Amino acid sequence: MTIQWFPGHMTKARRQIEEKLKLIDVVIELLDARIPLSSRNPMVDEILKGKPRLVLLNKNDLADPQVTAEWVKYFADQGLPALPIDAANGTHVKEILPRVKQLWAHKIESQLRKGINPRAVRALIVGIPNVGKSTLINQLAGKKIAATGDKPGVTKGQQWIKVGTEMDLLDTPGILWPKFEDQMVGMRLAATGAIKEELLHLDEIALFVVKYMVQHYGAGIQERFAIQELPEDMENIHEVIKVMEAIGRKRGAIVSGGKVDLDKASLIIIRELRAGKMGRISLEKP
Ligand code: GDP
CATH class of the missing domain: 1.10.1580.10 (Conserved Hypothetical Protein Ylqf; Chain: A; domain 2)
Incomplete structure (x- = not known):
C-alpha cells in the first residue's frame, strides 16, 4: 500500500518516530541499495537527532555490486557505517547485530566499568515504504511477526523482539516519507517500485x-x-x-x-x- 503523504501525515510520522526514539539506543536506517539517496528521507538527520546509526543498503541482490561498494565508501566518508544486505534472502543479516553492538560498545564498556550488568541494546528500524522494513524485522525475529503495510496513523502497543540475548528490536518500524518533490527522485522511486506507478x-x-x-x-x-x-x-x-x-x-x-x-x-x-x-x-x- 502506498501512502499519500500530506503535510499532516509527515508531521504525524515524525512524531511517531520521535516517540520511539525515546525508547531506543541505536537506529537502523534502511535504504534501497539501487537508489540510496533517492530512497532516503530528506530530513532524516534532523529527525534522528544524533542517535548512533547503522545504514543498511537493502535489496542489494538487485543492485550493481560495484556501485554498492562506492556507496558504502560514500557513507563511511560521512561517518556512517553502511552494510549491504538482502533482507528477503537473509544475506548478511547476521552481520547486523555485531555492527549495532559496535555502535553501542562505549555504553556497554562504561556500564561494565561501573559494575552494572549491561542490558541488551535497543534498536529501531526506519525507512520509507516498501524498502523492506517488515521483511527485515521478520528475518531478525526468525519468524513472521511484523504486519506488512504502512499505516502511519495507526499506533499499536510497542513490543520488543529479542534478537538473540544482546539486541531488542521494536516490532513496528519507523515509517519515513521519501523526497518525492524532485522529479528525478520520483522516477527512481517509481522505477524500483517504491511508489506506485499510477502517480507517474x-x-x-x-x-x-x-x-x-x-x-x-x-x-x-x-x-x-x-x-x-x-x-x-x-x-x-x-x-x-x-x-x-x-x-x-x-x-x-x-x-x-x-x-x-x-x-x-x-x-x-x-x-x-x-x-x-x-x-x-x-x-x-x-
Ligand atoms: P516495508 O514497507 O518497508 O515494510 O517493505 P516490505 O518488507 O513489505 O517489502 C517490500 C517489498 O520488497 C516486498 O515485496 C519484499 O518481498 C521486497 N523485499 C524486501 N527486501 C528485499 C530484498 O532484500 N531483495 C528483494 N529482491 N526484495 C526485497
Missing part, C-alpha cells in the same frame, strides 16, 4: 530506465534485447524511443499494423528491471 506515466518511467541503462549498462541491454546498435545521443528522446521500440519488438509488444505498443513495452521494461532480469542494476551513483 509508465512510459516516462520506462524512458528514464532505458536511457539510464543505455548510458550505464549498454552492453547488457544490447545483448538481452538483441539490439544491433545503440544510439550515441541519448539526450535525444527520439533515440531513446527507438531503443524502447526495439525492446518492444523483441518482446512481441506489437499492435495491428506492426507498430510497437509502447505502453506494453514500458510495462515489460519496468517488470524485468524490478525482477532483476536485466541483471544487477543500480539507478543512482554517489
Whole structure:
C-alpha cells in the first residue's frame, strides 16, 4: 500500500518516530541499495537527532555490486557505517547485530566499568515504504511477526523482539516519507517500485530506465534485447524511443499494423528491471 503523504501525515510520522526514539539506543536506517539517496528521507538527520546509526543498503541482490561498494565508501566518508544486505534472502543479516553492538560498545564498556550488568541494546528500524522494513524485522525475529503495510496513523502497543540475548528490536518500524518533490527522485522511486506507478506515466518511467541503462549498462541491454546498435545521443528522446521500440519488438509488444505498443513495452521494461532480469542494476551513483 502506498501512502499519500500530506503535510499532516509527515508531521504525524515524525512524531511517531520521535516517540520511539525515546525508547531506543541505536537506529537502523534502511535504504534501497539501487537508489540510496533517492530512497532516503530528506530530513532524516534532523529527525534522528544524533542517535548512533547503522545504514543498511537493502535489496542489494538487485543492485550493481560495484556501485554498492562506492556507496558504502560514500557513507563511511560521512561517518556512517553502511552494510549491504538482502533482507528477503537473509544475506548478511547476521552481520547486523555485531555492527549495532559496535555502535553501542562505549555504553556497554562504561556500564561494565561501573559494575552494572549491561542490558541488551535497543534498536529501531526506519525507512520509507516498501524498502523492506517488515521483511527485515521478520528475518531478525526468525519468524513472521511484523504486519506488512504502512499505516502511519495507526499506533499499536510497542513490543520488543529479542534478537538473540544482546539486541531488542521494536516490532513496528519507523515509517519515513521519501523526497518525492524532485522529479528525478520520483522516477527512481517509481522505477524500483517504491511508489506506485499510477502517480507517474509508465512510459516516462520506462524512458528514464532505458536511457539510464543505455548510458550505464549498454552492453547488457544490447545483448538481452538483441539490439544491433545503440544510439550515441541519448539526450535525444527520439533515440531513446527507438531503443524502447526495439525492446518492444523483441518482446512481441506489437499492435495491428506492426507498430510497437509502447505502453506494453514500458510495462515489460519496468517488470524485468524490478525482477532483476536485466541483471544487477543500480539507478543512482554517489
Ligand atoms: P516495508 O514497507 O518497508 O515494510 O517493505 P516490505 O518488507 O513489505 O517489502 C517490500 C517489498 O520488497 C516486498 O515485496 C519484499 O518481498 C521486497 N523485499 C524486501 N527486501 C528485499 C530484498 O532484500 N531483495 C528483494 N529482491 N526484495 C526485497
